[in-house]
Amino acid sequence: MDELELLKKDWKKEDTKRYPKLSYNQIYSMILKKSSSIVKWIFIISLLEFVFWLVFAIVMKANRNSESIADIESSTIFIILSVISYAVLAYFFYKFYMNYKTINSTDNASKLMENILKTRRTVKQYVGFNLAFIVISVVAMLPYVLNHDENTRSIIENATANGEVFKFYAGLILGVLIVLVIVVTILLLFYYLVYGILLKRLNRNYKELKKLEV
Amino acid sequence: MNKELEHSFVEQLEKNQNIVHKVCRLYTNNRDAHNDLFQEITIQLWRAFPKFRGDAKFSTWMYRVGLNTAITLYRKSKRSINTQDFDAVQFKIKADEYDDTEEEQLKLLYKAVHQLNDIEKALVFLYLEDKNYKEISETMGISEVNARVKMNRVKNKLRTILNP
Structure with a gap:
């Protein structure tokens, strides 16, 4: 007999001793327990990401202890940036929630995987947006801060008097650039680590499933 | 309700x-x-x-x-x-039910199945449960042709593991 036929024959034996027999009550107690599926984890992590950026914005707002920052906040460019960031936050949250709702364990395997990956992509875009937003904000706000902050103005005036204005700007740009690169890299690394671990198996299985598919 | x-x-x-x-x-x-x-x-x-x-x-x-x-x-x-070898503990195949060679073969078969990847296991499962290609393709969300090709590959892979 072919080996696989032998396996099938054995597989179909409904031997009562072969599998544990769970009672009604045992199964009932199971449905009261909490799931630990990756969808739940993606949902939690994504929510944390939304919360993180929100808290970040609030903390930045609460820390306006100097007048110059209050000054910046009333500037047109700051208002525009704020409006954009909240609109985008609302958009992403809506999209994320809709994606999440389409995840259905009764879909076929391929569709289910695609929907999970879609949810994750939305969060990825959101994080990408936030990183880009930080960079753009800093670049856009920099000239404003330089012109409006008393301390910076006097430093620039001193530098100009000493003929070191070029050195000052070069150092400033380099400093800002380095800080931005460090911040973005740390956040990206963290992000890839978390999702990389969480979705490693799913990605592998999705690729395997889609192999040969046209 | x-x-x-x-x-x-x-x-x-x-x-x-x-x-x-x-x-x-x-x-x-x-x-x-x-x-x-x-x-x-x-x-x-x-x-x-x-x-x-x-x-x-x-x-x-x-x-x-x-x-x-x-x-x-x-x-x-x-x-x-x-x-820990689950099959050996939990699902002990009783020796008197099979002749030695068959028992040995089954042990090897289950071991081979455990070496497959997640998708291959799913295909083997559906095969063992006598699902036809239409059902397999619907469950996995792949075309029937792809299901057939994949199934043949898994069967061959299992045979290779068993008879290297």
Whole structure:
């Protein structure tokens, strides 16, 4: 007999001793327990990401202890940036929630995987947006801060008097650039680590499933 | 209403629990991991149950949710890392039921199946459960042609593992 036929024959034996027999009550107690599926984890992590950026914005707002920052906040460019960031936050949250709702364990395997990956992509875009937003904000706000902050103005005036204005700007740009690169890299690394671990198996299985598919 | 739903669900699952045990048997190799996966599949089935319509058989519907949980949704618990040969302990094949060669062969077969990847295991599971290619393609979300090609590859792979 072919080996696989032998396996099938054995597989179909409904031997009562072969599998544990769970009672009604045992199964009932199971449905009261909490799931630990990756969808739940993606949902939690994504929510944390939304919360993180929100808290970040609030903390930045609460820390306006100097007048110059209050000054910046009333500037047109700051208002525009704020409006954009909240609109985008609302958009992403809506999209994320809709994606999440389409995840259905009764879909076929391929569709289910695609929907999970879609949810994750939305969060990825959101994080990408936030990183880009930080960079753009800093670049856009920099000239404003330089012109409006008393301390910076006097430093620039001193530098100009000493003929070191070029050195000052070069150092400033380099400093800002380095800080931005460090911040973005740390956040990206963290992000890839978390999702990389969480979705490693799913990605592998999705690729395997889609192999040969046209 | 909710109580009725719970009762109907638990009753049907109790009756058909072997399907879930079979999925767990393929995807885990110790008792803790088996119980853990069983638990997760039960939760996923229960969550999806309100959407379950009688137009499909409860058992057919279980295949889909069970496999989806095993392949996609389930996060292996830490407990499942330390493995012990589950087949030998939990599902002891009694020697008097088989002649020695058959028993030996079956042991090797189950061992070979455990070496397959998640998708291949799913295909073997559906094959062992006598599902036709249409059902396999619908469960996995791939074309029938692809299902056929993949199935043949898995069968060949198993034969290669067994007869190197």
